[in-house]
Amino acid sequence: xxxxxxxxxxxxxxxxxxxxxxxxxxxxxxxxxxxxxxxxxxxxxxxxxxxxxxxxxxxxxxxxxxxxxxxxxxxxxxxxxxxxxxxxxxxxxxxxxxxxxxxxxxxxxxxxxxxxxxxxxxxxxxxxxxxxxxxxxxxxxxxxxxxxxxxxxxxxxxxxxxxxxxxxxxxxxxxxxxxxxxxxxxxxx
Numbered sequence: 001x002x003x004x005x006x007x008x009x010x011x012x013x014x015x016x017x018x019x020x021x022x023x024x025x026x027x028x029x030x031x032x033x034x035x036x037x038x039x040x041x042x043x044x045x046x047x048x049x050x051x052x053x054x055x056x057x058x059x060x061x062x063x064x065x066x067x068x069x070x071x072x073x074x075x076x077x078x079x080x081x082x083x084x085x086x087x088x089x090x091x092x093x094x095x096x097x098x099x100x101x102x103x104x105x106x107x108x109x110x111x112x113x114x115x116x117x118x119x120x121x122x123x124x125x126x127x128x129x130x131x132x133x134x135x136x137x138x139x140x141x142x143x144x145x146x147x148x149x150x151x152x153x154x155x156x157x158x159x160x161x162x163x164x165x166x167x168x169x170x171x172x173x174x175x176x177x178x179x180x181x182x183x184x185x186x187x188x189x
Contacts, residue, residue: 007047010056011040017057017136018064024131025068027120039067054145061138061146065128072124118168125149126161133158 018036023029042063050059119127128147132138144151 007044010043010060014057014060015040018060021061021064021131021136022068024119024135025065025127026071027116031071035067035071038070039064042067055142058142058145061132061136061142062148065132065147068128069124114169114172115165118165118172121168122161122164123157126157126164129154129157130161130165 015036018039019032022032022035022039026032026035039060043060046059046063050056119130122130125147129143132143132146133140138146140151140154143149144154147154149157
């Protein structure tokens, strides 16, 4: 195990990335703390065998995606039991800056919810590639290493995922208010 860092430093340095990535991959804050804890527990257990052939962040992304995949499988098994009280954030997080227009905030949240809904409809690998590339700003090489895929396959999943996401958002916008048309952000790139 490399000795130029401590596990506590790793956690502090990468906890925001782990939470952010898990939230984007899972699409819900439910069990997010437990999932992040599982990521770091797996990292802690794996560090003695870490050979340093890849960056620790690449290793951590792979673990994060694995934990998300395990959660997807668990949710599929437990799909008969659905919670109707998924609280998305604490009350402090709901207070917005007074200078923002309420209508714009609502539109932004509706659009973000539409993107999140469409992300959840993608395959696990397409979702993981899109999140790592667009939201975590990882290179093809980093994504390929984290997911254990060839670079060409990463590009294919990115292309297909974008196309499906774009089509899903456009279909959702067709039924939405006319003011929202044309707002498809990075999903249409």
